[in-house]
Amino acid sequence: MEIQSQAFEVRRYKLADTRIVSEAMATPERGEALLRIDAFALTANNITYGVTGDMIGYWQFFPAADTDWGRIPVWGFADVVSSDVDGVAEGDRFYGYFPMAGHLLVQPAAVGDRSFTDGAAHRAELPAVYNQYQRCAADPLYRPEHEAMLMLFRPLFTTGFFIDDFLADNDFFGAGTVLLSSASSKTAVALAWLLHRARKGQVRVVGLTSPGNKRFVESLGCYDTAVTYDEPDALPKGPVVYVDMAGNGDLRASVHGHYADKLAYSCSVGVTHWESAALGGNDKLPGPKPELFFAPTQVAKRNKDWGPAVIAERLAGAWTPFVDAASGWLAVRREHGPGGVSGAYRSLLENRANPAEGLILSL
Template identity: 40%
Template structure:
């Protein structure tokens, strides 16, 4: 029997600043239809912090259970099969998907095809299907080795961005003439802005796309070229409050929400809540005038897949993805973080908002060649 040493990076559910490394082992004697994957790499962005903040409410802790009081934040990346007890999944195959912040993942294979498989491990039953599918890179039309880091960083975020853009267009933008995107430098906001700017140009639409960001990121957001206007949070009072407005909120900051809601008042026609980048400032003394509506991408994705069919859904997202990847590739530089020390520092920096939006962060817990 061969023993494989593994590590999980776990965080304290009610105190995210605290984390623990948990050592465990696997063997090559796995059950029928099980496969052991070695996690090659995964991305880490502010989106992963959102997973942690709403982990209990949105069931993110259920994907990769660990010791009591702790959770494993999910991440998107690539893994290779090192042991297989399924006839249609071969050692050496690589899969893109939803992984723990760990060195390994044991899955139970179901609905396998050339495109990939579904993990039907018992504790994952009842969770959103979009998170349980693993894509075979050999048969992924949007995969190239040259862009796999960008795929890891942007693809999961991009689907959310695509669905937000699609939803707004389907609702005729709620007749708004001003679209305000908070945390405009964040990765998901970048993709939203790119898609909205493209749609605006192609369809001859008339709305002002405005990015709100911190003072230190104003120059970067302006350089993106997708926002018609860029402002810092300090300048919110200078917004045109007479325009019917949509807010797409990735920050979750209570004070920002309070200012926007109070200023725009009845002209805030849709308050779309997406992310919690500023997780340390989610509450305030007074109740907010409007609650806003949480945009949960998996639910909207299922709706669109039923309406369009799976093939059309993948075709539409694939075309939009290629358009975005061509635009973002020259803008983002890849930063690799190796081993547990690299992950620990990146995790704390992201948690504390110390990330340069020009960088895309990739983690390798396993050493190359292991």
């Protein structure tokens, strides 16, 4: 029996163009399971997925039938509605990487007590971390009351965790200050909190933000100071490490021009300023060439150095106090249906989203 579903798609080279498509989901065959996507988070990180979709391969996870369009990946929860796979039963709940859609057909492989991997052929060459689905009943981070925080922050917190680890592993490239652009973004906040918690006294954490978000950034308590984009004279003295969450080409050039050789390291992470994104031209900038940070690379390194069990233990040890801290300032906003999803996406794309809100959506 077919199940009717819906999916939210964006035009790959014009992210402001969106549409809702209907699709029929067939009954799973042997080796397949059908998941009903219950809810997912939408953050600036997902806009980054769209902007860098061709460069990093994000469009390949959930390809649309029309190749001019794409399905932006999101993080969320889903329940198994039908399965012909041993170990993946109807009613099981999983956390993982999904399209902005109502359903996802997967081919579970490496099924275990804690997780499975989607073994679909088109995902085989993509980073494994995005293909794993965590079984909620066996997930050490899972709490029903923390579902919204897990959707909103788990991938971003994990990215921040590994940026913090990468910088510390390299002795902050000799710098005493870490400068974060788009300081109000959730990835930046997670990184700032980690730096403040574990590296206080070792490095100063400075947030670079818009005038409208400065008070919010200062209120978080994890930045030593906040500087707005229009006050370059207030930037801290070098040497600094620059972690670029904004991806704004003019801003990046300004920071590189300001510091030149006093810029110890330049790290590109996100493109929250997607409309001004500059993904090339880095060779001509003063100072070190910006390096793209790709979390799975550091994850792979630490899997060899520490092993997955130690990574999980360290992440869990930092996660719980972060949730306690973030719960004090974050308000969850839920939107449902095609209209709610489309409106929430547009508000984020047009930089109208409130940084103190977290968007939880469902189709």
